Structures are given as structure tokens and as C-alpha cells.
Amino acid sequence: MDNISALLGGFADVITPMNLLIALLGVIVGTAVGVLPGIGPAMTVALLLPLTYGLPVEQSLILFGGIFYGGMYGGSTTSILLNTPGESSSVVTALEGNKMAKTGRAAQALATSAIGSFVAGTIGTMLIVLVMPQVVDFAITLGSPEFLAIILVAFVGTAAILGSSRVRGFAALLMGIALGLVGTDFVTGQQRLTFGSPFLADNIDVVVIAVGIFAVGEALWVAAHLRRRAATVIPVGRPWLSRADWGRSWKPWLRGTALGFPFGAIPAGGAEIPTFMSYLAERRLSKHPEEFGKGAIEGVAGPEAANNASAAGTMVPLLALGLPTNATAAIIIAAFMSYGIEPGPLLLTKQPDLVWMLVASLFIGNFFLLVLNLPLAPTWAKLLRIPRPYLYAGILFFASMGAYAVQGQPFDLYVLLALGFVGFAMRRFGPPVLPLIVGAILGPLFERHLRRSLQQSGGDISGLVGGPVALVCYFIILGVLVWPLVARLRRGARGDDDDADDGGDDDTPSGPVSTSTIPNWG
């Protein structure tokens, strides 16, 4: 087993007192910030990015491993203790978790979530070790046309599948790609969309985009709709599980892991679908179906495991292909780029030590998480009492510090505020945030592969469809784009037994009834 020995090498690199301390720091800071209301894992990682600027690459990757899993776990604490999930992936956890907390079983809900996250994280990280090198072996044979097609799948997937409205998803995606265009063309050195400003010639750093859209946008949005009431706190004891709870939890953990990992690994899979599927599966398989809706422990154990396993799964396309499949992964790619590391299939061959070290630190971060969170849960819950003015002032404080630290230019702060207002508008009008970030990160890569493949074919368009992989990708894209149309036509063909509401066909927009339907596309 080559991978295993490489992984052990990674462990050997990580396990020094200094590095372990950094991993511990990452887990603590990641969890603490993740618990804070209004801050999800993606914003946690974005805000903490500047922490890593001064560190050597290796140590900052270790820090990231801790922050990544810590931020993931922190979010679920809030959704259990309050019925307000910060992330769409913790929505399902809140369903049963909050009911459990209300009936005095907060400690058990937190425990099954912490241990389930550990189990899923460990298995998931092990699966990374097994799967990722295979994907790399395959990906390394791919040329630019294939990569172009894969990136297109990621584009269409994030824009069309996630979120509720396709046209809004594509609007966000195109805005992101347009932001990615700003700067100096890498082949010809021509300035694009810089409007003569020397500051823009250097491209807008992805970190600035992410912090602006996530952090500043969120702060402005919250400011416009500040909730002016407190919620009742649910007292938390030290998390523990009884024998019966263990017995009811371990199977959901494993099933959740099995569901979560593959969804995390495919582009545009995300954590929403597997967590929801896990919830449905547990409700069907449970011996206590009557408890569902009143605080069934299976309904926390399964989705939480699925959530963390999908987080682990995202590391596969991230490390093997350089594709971000969720917001947190997108920021990690931004972090890689700020170190001049280009994630992609070449990373494992060029810098294998780095990759295995990151994987090893994921294991270690995951372990620290378990050790820390069981005793510290009551402490984390106290963080919810930070007054909102201080909390959001703190977010702006760290956001401007991070954005300035990228290049040491006050100009970036103005860009940050402008992007904050873009983020505000997106929260107001509904275009999802993820496609914009993905577009900004993958847009330049997309153009590079486009130009390279046409260069190889001497400008012949047919050079874009090179090989079976690209063909499969284009078929998938076609399927995703055409499917809603087909579904609508089939529904139309079945006749009038359908709800009148569903009749919002492209060519018959008639009367007030059909206007109440929102077509998928256009």
C-alpha cells in the first residue's frame, strides 16, 4: 500500500510538538468561530485565512485542517441549541437536534453529533487516502479539452442544481467569472476591465472576493434586518451517551457516512442532499419512528455524520482536480493559490509531501475535535451570548484586516466594500453565493484550458471535444440543462389532470394562474 506509507510519512511530518500545537489552535479557533451565530464554516475559513499568511506553507495547512473540521462542527452546535441552522447543511440536524435539546437531551444530541462527526470524519479521511490517488492517476491522463469539460460540469452543476432558481444561479456564476476576468491577461499581458487602475491590474484576489461576499455582505445584510430579541438558552451539560443511545447511534453514523462521502466528492453534490437523504433513511429504518419529530437521536446521528463525510468527500475533487464543490472548499483553494500552489492532478506528483501532510492533519484535527468538544460544549454555548454589535463589528474588523493583509493596499478595502454590497444584493434578491465564488476561482482556469485546447487544435473548434471524458461531460451538461424542459413537456403531454399551477409553459404564459409558477429556466 503506497498510499498508506505516504500517509504515514505525512503523519511523521505533522507530529512535532509545534505542529500539534498549531493543529490544536486551528481546532479551537475554528470551532469557536464556527459556533458564533451568523458565521458558517466558509466564512470561518475565509476570516481566518490571514492567520496563515505569516506561517510556512506546511504549518498553515495544518492550521487549515483544524479550522476546516472545527468550523464544520461548530455550526451544528448552534443548530442543536437554537433552532437556527447557520448553514443549509445543518438544517436537517436542527429538525431533531433542537427537539432533543428542548426535551432536556441537549447533551446527548451534542454527543452523538460530536462522536458521529468524528466517526464520519475518520472514515471519510481514510476514503480520501484510498480514492484520491486513483482519481489523480486518472486525471493526470486528461488534457486541456477534458479539463475544460469538467470545469463546465462544475459550472453548470453549481449554478443549476444547487439553489432554487437556475437563472439566478447562472447570474451569480457569470458575475463570478466576470470578476475573475479583471486584471492582466496571462498570455498577452493585455489589461482587462482594469479601467486604467494599476491596483486592478494585479487581478482581484480570490480571498478579497470571498471575504467581501461572505463576511462583509453578511454583516451589511444582518445590519439591515437586525433581529432585536433574544432567544431562551438551553442549558447544556457535559455531553454523554447512554448505552441505549450508543446502540441507536452507531448504525446511523455509518449509513450517514456512506451517503455523505460520495455526494461530497462529485461536483455540485454538496451536503444538503445527503443529510436530507440520511434523515429520511433513518426515519424509515428506525425502531422508534414515533420519536421522529419529537427528538429522535437517529435523526441527529445520521445527518451529522453525512454532513462531515461530505466535507471529507469534497477534499477528493479539491486535491485531485482542483475543483471546489462547496463554499468552504472554494476558500481552501483560494488559500492554496495565495501560496502559489495550484491544486490539481499535478499537485500530488509535484508536492506529495504537502498533500499527505494535509491529509494527516485532517486526521489529527478530527481527533482533537472529539477530545475538545465533549468537555468544552458548555463553554462553546456561552459564545452565543456575545452581543450582536460586538460580533458583527468583529467580523468587519477581521474582514478588513484580512483583505488588507493580502497585498498591503487600502485599495483592496474599497473593493471589499463594493463586493460587500454585491453580497448584500445577492442575499436580498436570492442568487446563491456559491456559484459566484466558484466562477471567480475557476473562470481563469476555464479560460486557460479553453485557449490551450484551441491552441493544440490550431483553432479548430472540434478540438474542444477531445476524447470520451469530454463527451460524457457534455452529455451530463446537456442532460442537466434539458431535463426540466423534458419534464415539463412530459407533464404537459399527460394532459389536464395536472394542477393548473404547473401549466407555466414557455409558450403559454396566460393569465394570473400561470404567473404563479416560477419556471426553472427563464
Added chain:
Amino acid sequence: MTVLVGYVPTPLGEATLRAGVEEARRRAESLLVVNMSRDDVLVDAHRAGSDDLDRVERDVAELGVDVEVVRIEEGGDPADALVHTAHERAASVLVIGLRHRSPVGKLIMGSTAQRILLDARCPVLAVKEDGG
């Protein structure tokens, strides 16, 4: 006239409530229970849940005291809110809980109880933490 109790869902709050009930009986007046929570935090440990307030209302009514339970959710300052309500409802006495604090704690946090003692226009009955 009424007896006003500042209630929080803690052991001290329950002790304060008991003292308030006693006071209301002694004076043969009604009891007004006020729970105040700050409006600028996500969760406030001093905010009593609806079930908690229902229980208070039921328990006190069972003891034969005329009771009204009010929750104040706007404003960030419990001292202001209590003093203002006491004045508004012409309370004959204001019953509050007094936590034990270290000298350093007093210096940093200021004291809600102290502000109430100074600002209230009616007599204030302070209940000490150790069942006193």
C-alpha cells in the same frame, strides 16, 4: 398597588419570586412578575421561556395571589426596564435578586442591582443568593 418582581430563570430568580409572593400576601396586593431579556444578543440566560413563565403564573395563582406575568424584550438594560415599569405601574415595592460578586466583578461589570437601588422611586427588597 402591586408588588413587582424581577424574575430570571435561575435559583436566585426562584428565591426572588418566593419572596415576592410572600410580600404580596403580607401586603394583600397583586403580584407583577417581569422577565427582562436584552435585545442585542442571540441568547440571553436571563430570558425565561414561555413554558417557564406559564409555570410561574400557574404556581403563583395556586397560592391564591393575583398575578400578572410580563416579558420585556426591547432594550438592553434590565435596570432601566425594571425601574421604568415599577414607576409606570405604581408598584409599592420592587423585589430583586442580588448576586454575590467579587470586588473585581463589580468594577468591570457595573451592577444592575446597584442601579435599581439608586434609581427606583419605590422601596426595594433585595433577596440574597444564599436563601437569605
Added chain:
Amino acid sequence: MSTEATTAPTRVRDRAQYGLCAALALVGLVVIWDATRIGAATSSNDPVGPRAMPFIIGAALLVVSALYALDVYRGGVGEQEAGEDVELGHPADWKTVGLLAGAFLLNAVLMEPLGWVISGALLFAAAAFALGNRHHVRGLAIGLALSLITFYAFAIGLDVNLPAGILQGIL
């Protein structure tokens, strides 16, 4: 699908969405205009050139903005983002947003002349004030503590770019 928003019979159409469509179209036009400005620079080595991508994206933005407008015309509504600290249902509080943006701009202007320690502390205090903090001294004290800690930890400890400003030599 955000159709559940349509259950209320007296739904107000969200016409402000047309503004977003217009903004998208404007961005598309700017992207295309900027691309026409680039000199033709294709070569046998680079048959695509730097202009193709902006043209594609600009055109796609125009198409999507039109489809978006069509969707809005048909009654499409985007879902506003909910959150732990967000209470929808009130009109937006533009005063708070304006104050917050002002605090942010102030920091951007003052950061280099005054240095991070001062401008960061002011940013924190001003932002907290904008969001309704009534303890001004406490806000300033927390801000100063945060900016001092971050300055020593990052700028001095980890060599991160943060300006010392007028306190150069003192810190």
C-alpha cells in the same frame, strides 16, 4: 423552487428585481465594451486571444439578464436569505447599513496614515455603535484590545502586512 412564496394571495411583486437585471445587463455591456478596446491580439500560438472570453461572458450576461427579467415578469421571486440574527419582514434598515459602510470607509481612509491599531479600534467601535451598542467606552476598549492583539500577533509575530502608521516606533 420558490413557489411556496406564492401561497399568499396578496403577494406584492418584487419590482426591485428589475434593478438587479439592469445591473447584470450593464455589467455585460461593460465587459463587452472593455473587450472591444483590447487590440486584436490573436496569433497562431494563441488563436483565441484575450478578447474571446469577455465577449462570451458579456453576451451570456446579457442573455441571463433578459431571462431573469422574464422570470421576474412572470412573477418569479428570489428568496431573501434568512439567518440566526436576521429578522425578515421589516423593511431594510438603511440607516444602520449606511453607518456601517461609513465606519468601514473611515477605516479604509485612516488605515495607512494612522496605522492599524488606531483605525482598527475606531472601526470596531464605530461599527458596534452603528449596530446599536450603547456602551461607547467599552466598545472602544474592546476595539483597542483587539487591534493591539492582532497587531502584535500578526504584524510583529507573523510578519503579516499591517501598517503601524503614526505609532511607528512606539509599538
